[in-house]
Amino acid sequence: MSFRHPVPGTQPPYDAPDYGSTHKRHPRQPLLRIDQTLTETSAPRLREAAYPATTNLAKGRTREGLGWEAQGERITVAGRVLDEDGRPLPGAMVEIWQANAAGRYNHPGDTHDAPLDPNFRGEGRVFTDAEGWYRYTTIRPGAYPWRNHHNAWRPVHIHYSLFGAGFAQRLVTQMYFPGDPLLPLDPVFNSVPDAAARDRLVAAFDLAVTQPEVALGYRFDIVLRGHAATPMEHRP
Amino acid sequence: MTTPAPVAAPNSGPGPATASQTAGPYWHLIDFPAWADLLRPDGPNAGVAGERITLAGHITDGDGAPCPDAMVEIWQAGPDGRYDGDFHGFGRCATDAAGGFRFTTLKPGPVRGQGNVFQAPHVAIAIFARGLLKQLVTRLYFAGEALNDQDPVLSAVALARRATLIAQPEEAGHWRLDIRLQGGDETVFLEV
Numbered sequence A: 001m002s003f004r005h006p007v008p009g010t011q012p013p014y015d016a017p018d019y020g021s022t023h024k025r026h027p028r029q030p031l032l033r034i035d036q037t038l039t040e041t042s043a044p045r046l047r048e049a050a051y052p053a054t055t056n057l058a059k060g061r062t063r064e065g066l067g068w069e070a071q072g073e074r075i076t077v078a079g080r081v082l083d084e085d086g087r088p089l090p091g092a093m094v095e096i097w098q099a100n101a102a103g104r105y106n107h108p109g110d111t112h113d114a115p116l117d118p119n120f121r122g123e124g125r126v127f128t129d130a131e132g133w134y135r136y137t138t139i140r141p142g143a144y145p146w147r148n149h150h151n152a153w154r155p156v157h158i159h160y161s162l163f164g165a166g167f168a169q170r171l172v173t174q175m176y177f178p179g180d181p182l183l184p185l186d187p188v189f190n191s192v193p194d195a196a197a198r199d200r201l202v203a204a205f206d207l208a209v210t211q212p213e214v215a216l217g218y219r220f221d222i223v224l225r226g227h228a229a230t231p232m233e234h235r236p
Numbered sequence B: 001m002t003t004p005a006p007v008a009a010p011n012s013g014p015g016p017a018t019a020s021q022t023a024g025p026y027w028h029l030i031d032f033p034a035w036a037d038l039l040r041p042d043g044p045n046a047g048v049a050g051e052r053i054t055l056a057g058h059i060t061d062g063d064g065a066p067c068p069d070a071m072v073e074i075w076q077a078g079p080d081g082r083y084d085g086d087f088h089g090f091g092r093c094a095t096d097a098a099g100g101f102r103f104t105t106l107k108p109g110p111v112r113g114q115g116n117v118f119q120a121p122h123v124a125i126a127i128f129a130r131g132l133l134k135q136l137v138t139r140l141y142f143a144g145e146a147l148n149d150q151d152p153v154l155s156a157v158a159l160a161r162r163a164t165l166i167a168q169p170e171e172a173g174h175w176r177l178d179i180r181l182q183g184g185d186e187t188v189f190l191e192v
């Protein structure tokens, strides 16, 4: 068993000239393609029993039992984690992190002059169910400036980290929001050459996910690498 | 009033894998420093027998400057060479201001490869960071292992660059491998 290689154009390169931080961090030598072994086709078993889930990043209770609620527009995000053949990945750990409603991360390195929200840490973890569904509630993050180029602003996004069934399926990505005027200007989003592949990073507003009187809903599905056909099938 | 139909799912069903995007500089919100110690008393490997080791190194960029904001992950077999045995071989470590990382773990055993060939003991490394639109993947091998000479991955690396994958012992049980993202002694990265 092994995982198939990306459809050309659907993954970003290491060297993306418009994204300044890639200049000194991309390898100049070609990558060495290796046959996948157990090392690549096995993966950590990260289960909810040992890694507790956080399904609501916007609201909670302190150890003292006091309620807290983050500032901002509440949203619920739901979607499925599938492989390239459309097969759901059950029990997959999905980590998420994001800026607060003002566009500020609860992170010592974020020096953006926007208010911190003492009630929003901006980090959570959920697991997919038997059909590959995940779901969490949070607040819609704000756009924030970065220093990549003059007047550079990141479009609104939520960071995702996923573990599949093989270390070669490991994926870190970002979910964007529909209609964001910053998307056409963003070097990170536009590092993906294929337009359809970029569009799949944009969540869809979904009334079926929307919770009446509670939160607007967004649908965001994620596809991890599928299994390659066995080499035998390619031989005459 | 009619209820609008739910919008079609953007990418349900068969299709290409979702594009990778950078972890950026603020991924530490999902950093759990305890995960760098695979032998932590309240972790999944408490009580698993084996040779206790540390794996450490520094990550530098094309200018030789430290990468102080990287997420380094490891995935390795247990001392029995298995990924599905008692040992849970996953760790995560944030690099420090000097670009340094350090894991505490058990030394992996030889892992079954293709056919009946055994791979030399090794640790898979994935690096995520600002400026990396997708993870960089490499392997750490251990200097002096007899199986290194016949390992299929090491054998595929030009002799001149092989050392970039081989950790050296510092003192008993402490192994060091520096990672250079770009430049003269650039680490060999793998397309898996």
Ligand SMILES: [Fe+3]
Binding pocket: A099, A154, A157, A159, B024, B026
């Ligand atoms: Fe961000």
